[in-house]
Amino acid sequence: MRRLAALAAFLCAAQAPAQTAQMLLAQASGPKSDWEREQEERNFREAAVKLPPFYREEDLVEFRVASTTSFRFYVDRASLSVGEDGVVRYTLVARSPQGAENVTYEGIRCKTGTHRVYALGQRDRTWKPVSLDWRPTDKLWTRVLRREYFCPLHRPIDTAAEGLDALRRGGHPDRDNWGTGGAGAR
Numbered sequence: 001m002r003r004l005a006a007l008a009a010f011l012c013a014a015q016a017p018a019q020t021a022q023m024l025l026a027q028a029s030g031p032k033s034d035w036e037r038e039q040e041e042r043n044f045r046e047a048a049v050k051l052p053p054f055y056r057e058e059d060l061v062e063f064r065v066a067s068t069t070s071f072r073f074y075v076d077r078a079s080l081s082v083g084e085d086g087v088v089r090y091t092l093v094a095r096s097p098q099g100a101e102n103v104t105y106e107g108i109r110c111k112t113g114t115h116r117v118y119a120l121g122q123r124d125r126t127w128k129p130v131s132l133d134w135r136p137t138d139k140l141w142t143r144v145l146r147r148e149y150f151c152p153l154h155r156p157i158d159t160a161a162e163g164l165d166a167l168r169r170g171g172h173p174d175r176d177n178w179g180t181g182g183a184g185a186r
Contacts, residue, residue, distance in 0.1 A: 044109075045085065049118050051105055052079040054125040055091050061167045063149065065141045070097050073141050075167060079105065080160040086111060088150040088157060089118075094141065108142065109134065110151030115142050148175050 055076035062074050076091035083089065089107040103121025108114070114134040119127040137143050149166040150157050152174030157163045166172035 046087065047083040047085040049089070049107070051119050051127045051129065052076070052091060054121065054127070055079065055093060055103065060093060061164065063144070063167055064170065065144050069140070071095060075145070075163075077160075077164055077167075080163050082156050082159060082163070083107075086156045088163065090145075090150075090163075091121075092141070092145075093121075106142070108137065108146050108150055108156075110146065110154055110156045113137055113146065113154075115139075115146070148172065 055078070059076050059078045060074035061077050062072060065071070065073050072095045074093040074095075076093065079089070079091035081089050087107040087109055089105070092102075092104050092106055094102045101121075104117050105119040105121075105127065107116050107118065109116075112134070113136060115137045116134045117130055117132050119129045122128050137146050148171045150163055150172075152166075152172040157166070157172070162172075166175075
């Protein structure tokens, strides 16, 4: 009986789309070991990063973070990209109700749940490159971008257009399945 159930599961997985098969495999194999995660990290090669032009007001797309914050958050549509390394990069603009503004050029690694700041925006609308390591997506706005917009099923969006569509919609269509994604991500 177990063999029959296993065969049925295999046949269903074989007929399912690649994403679903990856999700089933990830669930069956359980979470990755520390060694597997360490090997993936060791083999990661980040693509060369070129800073984008500074944002233009008309290119900003607002996204909702939480009702508990008075800041407004935006992504510069012209800066959004997905690298061959699987990193989703974008310019983030955070504005306080008083008009103070923080501008950063950042990247998110969906697979590892980490992000990195590449540059800080200056008052003269230029970038100041910074050398920071990858860190957990512990800031509320970064977690929201990761979970709701740029990393459905723990995988990076395929294109900038997909990310822009998610921003316009108020979230990626696959965001509701975020917790069921898994280790089969890119």
